[in-house]
Amino acid sequence: MTIKIKTCTLEDLHTLQEVGIETFYYTFKDQNSPENMKVYLEKAFNIKQLEKELSNIHSQFFFVYYQNELAGYLKVNSDDAQTEKMGDEFLEIERIYIREKFQKHGLGKALLNKAIEVAKEWNKKKIWLGVWEKNENAIGFYKKMGFVQKESHSFYMGDEEQTDLIMIKTLEG
Numbered sequence: 539m540t541i542k543i544k545t546c547t548l549e550d551l552h553t554l555q556e557v558g559i560e561t562f563y564y565t566f567k568d569q570n571s572p573e574n575m576k577v578y579l580e581k582a583f584n585i586k587q588l589e590k591e592l593s594n595i596h597s598q599f600f601f602v603y604y605q606n607e608l609a610g611y612l613k614v615n616s617d618d619a620q621t622e623k624m625g626d627e628f629l630e631i632e633r634i635y636i637r638e639k640f641q642k643h644g645l646g647k648a649l650l651n652k653a654i655e656v657a658k659e660w661n662k663k664k665i666w667l668g669v670w671e672k673n674e675n676a677i678g679f680y681k682k683m684g685f686v687q688k689e690s691h692s693f694y695m696g697d698e699e700q701t702d703l704i705m706i707k708t709l710e711g
Contacts, residue, residue, distance in 0.1 A: 540606065541648050546599035548592055551585060554599060557611055558583045561635035566695070569672060574696025594619050600652055602636070602645050609640035612649040614656050622691060622704070624666055629657040631667040650683055654709060663709055668693065668702035680705050 546554055559579050567575060581587070591597050596619035600612045613633040615621065620630040631653050636645045657665050668691060669676045685705035693702040 577696035610636035627663040629662040
């Protein structure tokens with residue numbers, strides 16, 4: 539089993555868009571209307587938006603490869619790039635997505651460990667993320683990895699207001 543993680547650059551823009559749309563759609567298509575999925579995907583994964591995010595010095599994207607195939611990606615944010623004002627000691631994991639055929643191979647854990655590594659490099663003390671309250675698999679995974687639910691916030695999927703749980707992990711040393 540070979541897992542490799544690579545930092546994304548602007549040259550990866552179209553590939554990032556493709557894998558972002560594919561993984562988000564696969565993960566949430568059954569629980570959301572096609573109209574709301576379309577609106578969200580067009581907003582979150584349009585080329586201009588992704589180019590802006592990739593160019594932000596307070597955000598980083600990483601691709602994960604399994605057996606040399608692109609299997610998913612990670613997006614982390616710090617400082618003013620965070621989707622919620624959590625403070626200077628926090629790193630946000632905005633996205634961890636794995637393509638369907640690569641799930642259950644430890645890739646989510648590899649990306650989470652990469653986020654922890656980045657947090658430590660950037661001298662952050664805590665990691666936080668928002669996870670949809672109905673995404674039980676992800677919630678279970680994050681709890682297993684040491685995250686604790688602290689609060690919640692609204693997330694909009696098109697015109698539907700949903701609730702994301704805010705989960706936090708304090709880093710050691």
